[in-house]
Amino acid sequence: MTTDALTTELEPSDLIDFDALLSPDELKLRNQVRAFVQAEIKPNIAAWYEDAHFPLEIVPKMAKLGLLGMHLNGYGCAGRSAVEYGLAGAELEAGDSGLRTFVSVQGSLAMSAIHKHGSEEQKKQWLPAMAAGQAIGCFGLTEPTAGSDPSSMTTFARRDGDDWVLNGTKRWIGLASVAQVAVIWAQTEGGIRGFVVPTETPGFTATPIEPKLSMRASIQCEIELTEVRLPAEAVLPGAVGLRGPFSCLNEARYGIIWGAMGAARDAFEDALAYAQTRMQFEKPLAGYQLTQQKLVDMALEINKGFLLALHIGRKKDAGTLGLHQISLGKLNNCREAIAICREARTILGGNGITLDYSPLRHANNLESVRTYEGTDEVHTLILGNKLTGVPAFR
Structure with a gap:
């Protein structure tokens, strides 16, 4: 099936000629992602959902399409527009929310945090690998008793010489058990700060939350942080407070x-x-x-x-x-x-x-x-x- 055929064949709900509002580049990207979803996700999603399985094997294919951190510039990211990112997200969620959520956690949360607030060294270390699907990231903000009110988080980072030491619990953290890097937000004596935490760091434990009735083809976890020791350069220098x-x-x-x-x-x-x-x-x-x-x-x-x-x-x-x-x-x-x-x-x-x-x-x-x-x-x-x-x- 050609991408041109996909434009009309799979849009029976379109009563307003929505595609006329899109540029040729936007249509091309949309149709590429739609074809990917038709070939790679829809034939498999029922089994993935039934088995509560997130298909890690699909990550390199998403990276090849430029979907990981696609709205970011530089460091191997595609530098796409907000509209292009949105169109891709709509197609991915037509396949399943869990697959779009992966792209969101990876790109809009973990990669965006490093891209917006990280040091140049942090960006160079993590963003190219994450854009290529060689490293998976997660974003640790919410806690068992701090969901809608993140200012009440109890995870705390204390200084110990030049190091930071983190203790606390995070919950409903997408991808944490398969991630190589976590962006963890914690209270400090100077306000809420973000930390780039390699998940292999001693004291970092991620446990998938099971069983679930929703988002079954996705991974959400509880993270335990027990005396997680990080060097001074682990802090995101550009982020202080909840902004x-x-x-x-x-x-x-x-x-x-x-x-x-x-x-x-x-x-x-x-x-x-x-x-x-x-x-x-x-x-x-x-x-x-x-x-x-x-x-x-x-x-x-x-x-x-x-x-x-x-x-x-x-x-x-x-x-x-x-x-x-x-x-x-x-x-x-x-x-x-x-x-x-x-x-x-x-x-x-x-x-x-x-x-x-x-x-x-x-x-x-x-x-x-x-x-x-x-x-x-x-x-x-x-x-x-x-x-x-x-x-x-x-």
């Missing part, structure tokens, strides 16, 4: 705006194809008014969601994006995507609870996507603060 990790979280939140719509689109396509072939009362489900209403409602929200993602991406590329607009996109598109996936499942009937079809798998994954990088409640309060000028977080 450091938040600058990375906003990169990841931006990717979710696109990714959630990719999952919704894929669920819609499964439901539409099923409705066109499933016969009930001597005609296909697609011939019934209630089914058509469901399909139309889903398609409308998918089109609106992609338009919102593109608008936010264009503003990000232009340097005019407000942080509250990232919250707007993340809140809206996650909320609509999970509703679309659940509605798509209803068209599939009982067959929709099997892994032969994608909607319920996507809906389960989106429970996690809706929660991480800021819950609905957190983003609602960010937008409420923007509208009223009154912070209501406490």
Whole structure:
């Protein structure tokens, strides 16, 4: 199948000629990633999800496509635009949230932290290897009792001569058990700081969280840090306080705006194809008014969601994006995507609870996507603060 054929054949939800809004380079990248997902992810995702398996063998293939740290410049990174990064994220999440999450943790979190806040030595040591898929990174911010409120983290880094010594626990840390490097955020006497921690450092232990009902083709871990001793140069020199990790979280939140719509689109396509072939009362489900209403409602929200993602991406590329607009996109598109996936499942009937079809798998994954990088409640309060000028977080 050619990339040109992919443009139209797999976009039955497009009612607005969305591709006309994209440049030739953006379409080319989008179609390359779409072809990759069709060939490498979709034939295997049901088994990976069922077995709770993250396919490490796919990492070099993603690197070859330039997907790792793709929005960063230099150090072997592709230097793609925000819109190109978003388009790639939508295609990856059409395959599965777990595979897009890998690209997000690697590029938007771990690599972005080093790229934005690291020393030149840290950048040279880690970024080329991470862009090439030769090293995997993770991002240790959240804790068992510090999720939406990272300022309450208890992980602490103390000075011991020229060294730093870290103690604490991190939870829901993607990729930690397979990573070679971790960016760990910790309290210090001088405020919250970030540390580049090789995972082979004594005292660093990562344990996968199992079993899970969501994000099964992905890895999330609890990290124990017990007297982890690091040299002075392990600290990220450019990050003091929560602005450091938040600058990375906003990169990841931006990717979710696109990714959630990719999952919704894929669920819609499964439901539409099923409705066109499933016969009930001597005609296909697609011939019934209630089914058509469901399909139309889903398609409308998918089109609106992609338009919102593109608008936010264009503003990000232009340097005019407000942080509250990232919250707007993340809140809206996650909320609509999970509703679309659940509605798509209803068209599939009982067959929709099997892994032969994608909607319920996507809906389960989106429970996690809706929660991480800021819950609905957190983003609602960010937008409420923007509208009223009154912070209501406490």
